[in-house]
Amino acid sequence: MSWAGSFQTSIGKSRTPSNHAEAAVVFDPSMATLLCLSHLRWSFVYQRPQHLMSRFAGTYNVLFFEEPIGTDETEPWLEVRPDEQGVQVLVPRLPAGLNAQASTAAIRALLDDYLGKLEVEDLLLWYYTPMSLAFSDHLQPRVTIYDCMDELSAFHGAPPELVERERELLARADLVFTGGYSIWEAKRELHDNAHAFPSSVDIAHFASARQPQSDPPDQASIGLPRLGFYGVIDERFDIELLRAVAAMRPDWQFVMIGPVVKIDPADLPRLDNIHYLGGKTYDELPGYLAGWDVALMPFALNASTRYISPTKTPEYLAGGRPVVSTPINDVVRSYGDCGLVLIAGTPEEFVAACEQALALAADRDAMLAAADRILGDMSWDQTQASMKEMIECIR
Structure with a gap:
């Protein structure tokens, strides 16, 4: 980019949930953008994603992209909710009745439109769920990170294609972090740059x-x-x-x-x-x-x-x-x-x-x-700093 500093821009097809007005997004083009693709909602239970993303927001533009929610409206739109910790929470809102293919296409279009209007060039992708590859596999990030908190395929109601999606994500990922040592022992056999980062604490x-x-x-x-x-x-x-x-x-x-x-x-x-x-x-x-x-x-x-x-x-x-x-x-x-x-x-x-x-x-x-x-000195600050150092070594 040829310009720097902070600016505010209105994002088309994106609205604040309270009054459906255009969302004003604070974005610093001098910083890389970290797009976090999550199966967990930001406002559900405060855990690993929230601890890490709120800390990464100090040095990256952090976009937290959640799974879609249905809407009674006829057109898809992107809910934008600026979080008080500097994280932009993004929720695709999709009309009822869309099949899987149409839903994926709508989410991809909303994401592309959002990133395009922000003119994101220096992109980092952070996956919590491999299922997000369905609408993000065309993006070209500088670094792809897979933070494997849990063995999602073992959870009740897991999509049958999740295992294959994870294989694809492991093939694309530059870095793999795991939420503990047991899952690290399983994933290190599948990726040569996997690192265990067990739960930390504030x-x-x-x-x-x-x-x-x-x-x-x-x-x-x-x-x-x-x-x-x-x-x-x-x-x-x-x-x-x-x-x-x-x-x-x-x-x-x-x-x-x-x-x-x-x-x-x-x-x-x-x-x-x-x-x-x-x-x-x-x-x-x-x-x-x-x-x-x-x-x-x-x-x-x-x-x-x-x-x-x-x-x-x-x-x-x-x-x-x-x-x-x-x-x-x-x-x-x-x-x-x-x-x-x-x-x-x-x-x-x-x-x-x-x-x-x-x-x-x-x-x-x-x-x-x-x-x-x-x-001892166990802390989320230390965990995030170690992760960031690994990311920056690849960038």
């Missing part, structure tokens, strides 16, 4: 849970001791384990925070000592964590959890809480012998581990010192 954010504070209103009336979980409640969550443990210890209170996805809420155990408080924002989580005695990770052991590396493990520790987890590979590998993350498989083992965790919580000073030793 220590300062969750450390606020170590300070005495008032309970949120919907938690204040729940008795003690409290054992809590936050996260998405889906096929990865061991419903029967929770049911059994809660029945074995009716004097314990189990606080479950998070949206219920892809499973029937009617299947959740409804004992008097299990409390479902719904989804909470990222900013609210430390306030709930502060009121717990023990933090839980009751994950099922199935295909969808074989490769996970839960972000909540270091978050719980940063918040000053001992953790009880089922034997997830990456949890055992990274935290199994640290003394504050206790591993249990059966309901009986889980109850015994929770009793041990409650005893650990009683010696608060020793527990906090141990948590700090485990966390």
Whole structure:
């Protein structure tokens, strides 16, 4: 480009969701544009994509492109939502009734129109889902990154063509990042530039849970001791384990925070000592964590959890809480012998581990010192900086 500096431009076929006015987009042509193609929505649960993209927004123009949503209108349009962290969230809005081929063509046209009006030349592509290749395989980025958080093909409802799409993406990718060591061991056999970046943590954010504070209103009336979980409640969550443990210890209170996805809420155990408080924002989580005695990770052991590396493990520790987890590979590998993350498989083992965790919580000073030793300098800032260095080496 022959010009530099920041400018604002209106993007055709793109509208803000509130009033359908033309969206004013702040764009710095002196910086590269990082287009992140995600199966997760920016406003759903604050996790790895949000942590990384909000940090990349300091040096790149970051566009976060979500999966399409239906609209009652007759023409496709692109919803543009400027995020407060500098990320532009883009959501294709498609008329109902379009078949797969027409939907792909519409999304491709909306994306091309948007990038064209921004006059993007220095493009980086960051994939969270290989399915996005259907509408982006014609783009010519300087660098293609595949950040493989999970083995998506193992999740309920995964498209049958996902495995083949991933093979194609691995052939195109310059860099492959993985969300843990187990999945890295699988992907390194398929790509010679794969790097493990396990879950990191914003220590300062969750450390606020170590300070005495008032309970949120919907938690204040729940008795003690409290054992809590936050996260998405889906096929990865061991419903029967929770049911059994809660029945074995009716004097314990189990606080479950998070949206219920892809499973029937009617299947959740409804004992008097299990409390479902719904989804909470990222900013609210430390306030709930502060009121717990023990933090839980009751994950099922199935295909969808074989490769996970839960972000909540270091978050719980940063918040000053001992953790009880089922034997997830990456949890055992990274935290199994640290003394504050206790591993249990059966309901009986889980109850015994929770009793041990409650005893650990009683010696608060020793527990906090141990948590700090485990966390060390682990941070999303460090993870993002290492990723950026690898990207820039290729650019």
